[in-house]
Amino acid sequence: MPSLAYNSLLKVVSSYVDSKKAAEVLARQLTACKLNVDTIASADIQANLLRLSTACSLYISDSSKRDELKSKIAAI
Numbered sequence: 883m884p885s886l887a888y889n890s891l892l893k894v895v896s897s898y899v900d901s902k903k904a905a906e907v908l909a910r911q912l913t914a915c916k917l918n919v920d921t922i923a924s925a926d927i928q929a930n931l932l933r934l935s936t937a938c939s940l941y942i943s944d945s946s947k948r949d950e951l952k953s954k955i956a957a958i
Contacts, residue, residue, distance in 0.1 A: 884919045887927055887958060891934070894954045899941045911937050927958050 884892075888908075895904040912919060915930050927934065935952040942948050 885922050887924045888919045888922045890958045891922075891927055891955065894951070894958065895938050898947060898951050899938065903941060904938070907937050907941070908934070924958055927955065931956055 892901075892904060892908060895908060899907070911930070911934055912922065915926075915933065917926050917930070931952070935948075935955050938951060939948040942951065
């Protein structure tokens, strides 16, 4: 079962990109960071904030929305 932190992350990213695309992007990034959806914690998200926000931002054309996404991810 996905952790609360992962569910929060997915919810935030899904508000900016299609939910299927959000899940795919996060799955790739978590695998690259050797993290698991079941055990990821807020500290893991903070430690990988730049990587996660950059990967998700590739699908957002508006730069202010990209900055907003990064801020919301950082707040998790």
